[in-house]
Amino acid sequence: MLQYVIYADLNCPFCYAMQEQLHAMDLLEQVDWRLIEHAPDISVFNATPESQAELASEVFTVRSRAPQVQVALPPLRSDSRFAILCVIAAREIDEVKALDLLTNLYRALWIEGKDISSTAVIYDCIVEAGLPGELSIEESHELCLQNWQQQWERGSYNLRIPVLTTDNDERTLLGLPSQEHISAFFGGEQPPGPVGSFDQCHGRDQQTIAFYGHDGVQSIWNVIASVREDYNILLPASIQELRGMLNKPGETPDLILLNSINHWQQMLADTTEIVHQASENHTPVALVGDMLSDADEIKVYETGAADYLVKDRANGILKARIRTLLLLKRSHDLLERAARIDGLTQIYNRREFERSLEVEWLRGQRSKQPLSLIMLDVDHFKDYNDHYGHLTGDGCLQHVATAITESVKRAQDMVCRFGGEEFVVLLPETDQHGAEVLAEKIRKTVEDLAIAHAKSSAAECVTISLGIASLNPAENSSPRDLIQIADEALYKAKNNGRNCVAS
Structure with a gap:
């Protein structure tokens, strides 16, 4: 087992610069690369002015902090998931060639400006690394990525990358350190300066869902369980507490899901009021429950609710419907922000x-x-x-x-x-x-x-x-x-x- 571990994403310029520095210092093979997705929904937002401005700023910072590393601004920050799975699959074939694939993918994006979510680009990188042109992506590779993702998210890294750490987490470098700091770290010394003082990328904050049921949430627990790993979950104890959340700037949930078994008419009345209150923040409100007649479902939409979810549907369907509602919320937030915020400097326009x-x-x-x-x-x-x-x-x-x-x-x-x-x-x-x-x-x-x-x-x-x-x-x-x-x-x-x- 390797003594050092690094958590990194292929579409992060700070991680790319770290990889290039380790490569130049001949330390690449001493590190267990655990690739993660620091922004899993990047493909939805990578073309927005805010995302483009953030990317340009990060490339500028890398050039300033690591001038020896060649880096160019790519047209877009690529989705990295399939490329990561290919690296994981390559590790099972040849560890050294898998590192070559890692290097090829980083350079394809950050030097040549290619889209590493493209199968054609990934194929060229695989062949260049001397690996079989067709890599088989198995369920075990998905589970490996999921495991690394959970290790990173649950670690004391505050959703920042790159993370260079010992396998027991005794010593950690967070962000893009200098070569002097890297040398000290690999030499067994505590590098000078506070941990986390280096330039770094952070993950997109998890969105928040508030579940409330007049009769408790036990009857919709399968819905909560299907999304609790992907989103922050709030369970207000009363309808008053839920309304209070909507009045607190910065604490408003991104989605509200309501349920009732024995208080249906009251729930419809409450939904109407909550929809009105939540509209100021563009927070979608949906109801969750048993299969309804068309007439009853029409009543749900008449309250202004964005959707009605049947609680006993397959988890994949429930998750997809919830994700669509949350994407709607994020799109509203981005549009509102774009109308008020300058895309380049991120201050008011x-x-x-x-x-x-x-x-x-x-x-x-x-x-x-x-x-x-x-x-x-x-x-x-x-x-x-x-x-x-x-x-x-x-x-x-x-x-x-x-x-x-x-x-x-x-x-x-x-x-x-x-x-x-x-x-x-x-x-x-x-x-x-x-x-x-x-x-x-x-x-x-x-x-x-x-x-x-x-x-x-x-x-x-x-x-x-x-x-x-x-x-x-x-x-x-x-x-x-x-x-x-x-x-x-x-x-x-x-x-x-x-x-x-x-x-």
Whole structure:
């Protein structure tokens, strides 16, 4: 048995970079590779702007942290399940050639940009590794993947990858470490720095299902049992507790399944109310029970319920129906997020800024408190893009957005991407002095990132220029005035040599 274990996914660039570093250090064969799916539903969401932005950010980080590793941004993050099963099957034939297949698949995706969910691509990688062109995928291989998946999910890794650990979990490296850390780890030493301090990928959070039955949940336990391994399960003790969950931001279940045996009419009435309450969060509500007549099933849909599940159907059918409802919920969430969030930087977009500005302006008119705005721009960003490339430019904007967000501590303050390399920070109940203090903090935080910028006349690293405006909405002015004053102050900062704050 190998002394070291690694949990990794083929479609994670951090895992790919780890594999390349171990390969370069001639350590690959000393590690038991346990491949898992860190985002099993990636094929559903890999084309969304959010997923693409996240992928670009991860590739940028790998290039920054492991510059010796060749990596390119693929068109999509491939589904990895079938490729993983092929690696598991190859291990039974030849361990060394299975590692070659692993390397081939990683490089096909992360260097050549190929789709490793394609059977043609997988076939080419298999043949190149010297393995039989037709690998037989058996049930035992599925069980092996399931076992590794459970080990990773139940480990103390917080659903992060890659994970390099000893076979007894005594020592662990979480994330993408440097070669120095890897050498120390394999040398039996505790690497310097806290565990988990390295760049890493995390699994998609499990969705949550709330089951409630007026007569308890024993009669639908087979339904709960069929999905309890795949989703978080909530069992509210009362209908009031279930309604309370819908009123708690961040704790709302993704799906509500209701059941009743002896209180059918009451359940229909409760369903109508819960559907109305859950609609604000686009949470689907469905009923579970015995086979119904067409007339009774129509009554279920008249409550607004999304579906009716017959509890005694085959587990595969129940799971498929539940998965469809949860995909509907996730799609609504993604659409709502896309309307408010900038796809690249993952902060609020201009549309959401303009909406919030109107709201805060009206609130300021009532409270007679000042409203401040910081408008900032990345210095010489066109030159940065031309010199380093657009992918690196995208990564730069992401790091700047993160630095701004980390500098802004109050919950009511709002960081938005205004357009291109321009950002705004909306500060309710903040006067000119308070805005100046925060603006200088943001400027210094971005400068401290020390992102090299060879084409800047302001500094040797990436910097920003900031303009400040502060008005009292209760006086004779408008939101447009606030934006115009901040914009004029920003140009003043640029004329003053950039990398400074002006008002």
